[in-house]
Amino acid sequence: MQHEIIISGFGGQGALFAGQLIAYGALAEDRHVTWIPSYGPEMRGGTAHCTVIISDQEIGSPLVRRPTAALVMNPPSFERYEPAIQPGGILVANANLIATVSARADIRAFAIKANEIATEFGSPQLANMVLTGALVTATGMLKLETLDYVLNERISARHRDKLALNKQCLRRGAALV
Amino acid sequence: MREFIDGAEAIARGALDAGCNFFAGYPITPATPIMLRMLRELPKVGGIGIQGEDEIASIGMCIGAAMTGAKTLTATSGPGISLYSENIGMAIMGEVPLVIVDVMRLGPATGGATTVSQGDVQFLRWVTSGGFPIIALCPSGLADCYTLTQHAFNLAEKFRAPVFIATDKEMMSAQQSVDTATFEKIQPINRVYASSAEEFVPYKIQHLSDTPAFAPVGGEHLIRFTTSMHDERGIITKKPASVDHKGRHLAAKIEAHRDELEFVKHDPQDGAHTLIVSYGITARSMIQAAHNTRANGKRVSTLIVQSLWPLPEKALRDAMRGITRVIVPELNLGQYRLEIERVAHARDPRPVVIGINRVDGELIEPEEIEAEIGD
Numbered sequence: 137m138q139h140e141i142i143i144s145g146f147g148g149q150g151a152l153f154a155g156q157l158i159a160y161g162a163l164a165e166d167r168h169v170t171w172i173p174s175y176g177p178e179m180r181g182g183t184a185h186c187t188v189i190i191s192d193q194e195i196g197s198p199l200v201r202r203p204t205a206a207l208v209m210n211p212p213s214f215e216r217y218e219p220a221i222q223p224g225g226i227l228v229a230n231a232n233l234i235a236t237v238s239a240r241a242d243i244r245a246f247a248i249k250a251n252e253i254a255t256e257f258g259s260p261q262l263a264n265m266v267l268t269g270a271l272v273t274a275t276g277m278l279k280l281e282t283l284d285y286v287l288n289e290r291i292s293a294r295h296r297d298k299l300a301l302n303k304q305c306l307r308r309g310a311a312l313v
Numbered sequence: 314m315r316e317f318i319d320g321a322e323a324i325a326r327g328a329l330d331a332g333c334n335f336f337a338g339y340p341i342t343p344a345t346p347i348m349l350r351m352l353r354e355l356p357k358v359g360g361i362g363i364q365g366e367d368e369i370a371s372i373g374m375c376i377g378a379a380m381t382g383a384k385t386l387t388a389t390s391g392p393g394i395s396l397y398s399e400n401i402g403m404a405i406m407g408e409v410p411l412v413i414v415d416v417m418r419l420g421p422a423t424g425g426a427t428t429v430s431q432g433d434v435q436f437l438r439w440v441t442s443g444g445f446p447i448i449a450l451c452p453s454g455l456a457d458c459y460t461l462t463q464h465a466f467n468l469a470e471k472f473r474a475p476v477f478i479a480t481d482k483e484m485m486s487a488q489q490s491v492d493t494a495t496f497e498k499i500q501p502i503n504r505v506y507a508s509s510a511e512e513f514v515p516y517k518i519q520h521l522s523d524t525p526a527f528a529p530v531g532g533e534h535l536i537r538f539t540t541s542m543h544d545e546r547g548i549i550t551k552k553p554a555s556v557d558h559k560g561r562h563l564a565a566k567i568e569a570h571r572d573e574l575e576f577v578k579h580d581p582q583d584g585a586h587t588l589i590v591s592y593g594i595t596a597r598s599m600i601q602a603a604h605n606t607r608a609n610g611k612r613v614s615t616l617i618v619q620s621l622w623p624l625p626e627k628a629l630r631d632a633m634r635g636i637t638r639v640i641v642p643e644l645n646l647g648q649y650r651l652e653i654e655r656v657a658h659a660r661d662p663r664p665v666v667i668g669i670n671r672v673d674g675e676l677i678e679p680e681e682i683e684a685e686i687g688d
């Protein structure tokens with residue numbers, strides 16, 4: 137099984153970090169993984185997305201044209217990647233910023249009010265964790281506990297006080313799919 | 314050991330294992346990660362890492378350090394190579410061992426700072442005034458980043474010349490799980506030092522294709538170093554015989570050793586009439602395309618060029634035996650295809666050479682190559 141994932145949003149929404157979290161999770165589960173970031177020259181704002189491939193076999197080309205799953209955090213990302221998802225694939229969208237709902241019958245789509253939920257936890261920046269929890273659970277690509285382990289290992293000193301909140305947001309998102 | 318690393322990390326490790334003990338550079342996307350790693354790691358091994366005040370100062374420091382005996386690395390992107398250009402000429406003229414990484418991004422000018430490209434291929438070949446040969450290696454994977462960086466240092470030492478590593482944004486910033494224990498370690502080569510017993514003549518050689526013995530600035534010998542045309546003693550000259558000797562030597566010391574400078578990965582398939590030639594990140598799509606094509610029962614051969622300059626002509630000629638079509642995918646408008654055509658057109662019958670080119674900031678996809686392979 138090969139998971140080909142695109143995670144996309146505005147710069148600053150945590151798309152690249154969400155991808156790193158998943159990638160390190162895959163590494164911890166002894167899978168093959170690639171992570172490619174793509175972003176504009178801006179420090180904040182602009183667009184940012186990353187592609188992650190998780191596979192049980194050696195990965196050839198790290199390109200993802202038709203993802204098996206997409207996590208989209210803003211309307212331009214929805215417009216670009218919702219149509220590209222493979223039939224049978226999964227869409228996780230931030231419903232607080234994306235008013236459109238997927239009309240595709242051949243994918244499983246989840247619209248999650250991630251900003252609202254993260255704000256309930258006291259930290260709107262954690263919307264990416266809510267969505268990541270949903271994505272990982274809906275696809276079954278990794279165990280949530282593996283992401284806990286990666287967070288323990290890799291969260292920066294600056295954000296370590298939010299370690300427990302990150303894990304709670306992952307679980308809240310996981311419960312929504 | 315399974316790790317999750319990017320090309321910048323693999324290049325930095327290759328440099329350190331090759332004995333690199335000096336780095337100077339100035340931040341530029343997408344080359345900065347190499348600088349950050351070198352600044353972090355060099356002090357741990359007793360080396361020196363400097364963030365210079367700009368590109369011109371940084372390469373100047375590298376040249377100075379190299380002339381004291383250091384093994385030096387610098388890393389930048391295309392706009393930085395523009396600023397390095399004059400001093401690269403100085404390194405060629407002064408016969409300075411130096412490794413320069415060009416992390417290619419979309420140009421010209423500021424271009425696409427965070428966008429992949431292979432647009433500097435001919436720029437690196439003709440990077441400074443005067444038109445002398447240079448050496449440029451080009452990794453297409455993490456293991457390559459590590460191994461070719463070591464080769465780059467060895468070639469710089471051996472030929473006392475600047476050696477490029479031509480890579481790109483995706484090679485540097487994409488992370489991949491990889492068993493780093495399988496990376497190939499190369500035995501480091503050190504430049505030949507002048508004997509202390511004999512009188513030192515800075516650029517003395519027996520044959521045009523020799524590389525002169527080195528003596529460090531600050532050592533026991535008197536050193537002369539000039540960017541101007543000079544004789545064997547390092548003294549400025551206009552004497553036609555001395556000028557001719559120096560010019561032909563700078564070319565011959567590389568051209569006469571082309572066989573040692575050919576690095577390719579040839580994957581021929583019996584009975585294939587199509588050959589794909591690619592390099593760098595684009596070679597990854599080529600390998601995937603060849604894999605898919607062969608799985609469909611069709612035949613295709615591939616050649617990854619790991620040494621862009623000098624052009625690996627012998628390997629290209631060998632790979633073209635029995636080939637009627639050559640496909641050259643690259644992220645520019647056909648810069649390397651011109652070279653492939655030159656080799657192809659010297660053959661009888663002539664293979665057709667076809668380019669697949671993108672300059673939209675996206676990578677060439679395996680499907681685009683498969684479509685060109687056809688039936």
